[in-house]
Amino acid sequence: MKLWKILTLISLSTAVALAGGCAVISENECQAGLWYERGIEDGARGRSQATVYQIAQKCHEYGVRTDTAAWLRGHEEGVEQYCTPENGFTVGRYGRDYEGVCTGPTADLFMANYQRGLVVYQAEQQYNALASRYDNVEREYYRITRALDEATTEKEAQALRSQRRSLMREMRHLEGEMMRFGGFGAFNPLLFY
Known part of the structure; x- marks a missing residue:
């Protein structure tokens, strides 16, 4: 992965962590694209697939088209990281909501x-x-x-x-x-x- 993509992903992760549920996505994040990486991040945080529709709606307001297919591919990978027994305990231990993303x-x-x-x-x-x-x-x-x-x-x-x-x-x-x-x-x- 190119260095600029990694740095953008890190800053995206930081922004998402700091936002903690405020805005779904910022205009800069929409402009950056990185839909696959964003999907991984959202999946690894246990966010449901409905998140991509919120992102698409917000990016549409900024005049940016979302690559939903790339986000969904990334989301699937992120969900695999999220849906481990160890993470299940951690999510419950901190009282976080579970959005029903784990299957199989x-x-x-x-x-x-x-x-x-x-x-x-x-x-x-x-x-x-x-x-x-x-x-x-x-x-x-x-x-x-x-x-x-x-x-x-x-x-x-x-x-x-x-x-x-x-x-x-x-x-x-x-x-x-x-x-x-x-x-x-x-x-x-x-x-x-």
Whole structure:
């Protein structure tokens, strides 16, 4: 492959990564062509064949004709790179959407590993929600403790102590919930593989 094509492909990859779902394709990318290379890139990212129609529509707005056949050939090659069992796990583990691009014998292995990765991702999200709630409750606990030191009446102090006990119970409950995910303060993904 010529050096300029490789450099353009790298810059295309970088632009796609940075865009992260903004514009389908820029005018410069349309002008550059590189439809086969773009197809490989989109396939390797797990994008569906519907992507080429979005690209064609956008490039048409710029007055550029898309080589759909070249994109589809590249896409097929890219999908082969995408549809591995290892990548299935990675895609699920990071909570990315799967657009149903895998077919044939690799599809089942990809999907099984995607589901395994998704279980780990969802467990981590639950753990993070618990940890966030714990942090909020702990801050409130310390705020109530400071307010208790400054209480001026017994009635006010009693109400604050009751709130503090309730917050302490909630903190203990959250600690117990977090233990299901590997421990207090430490999510353990190995428990979910």
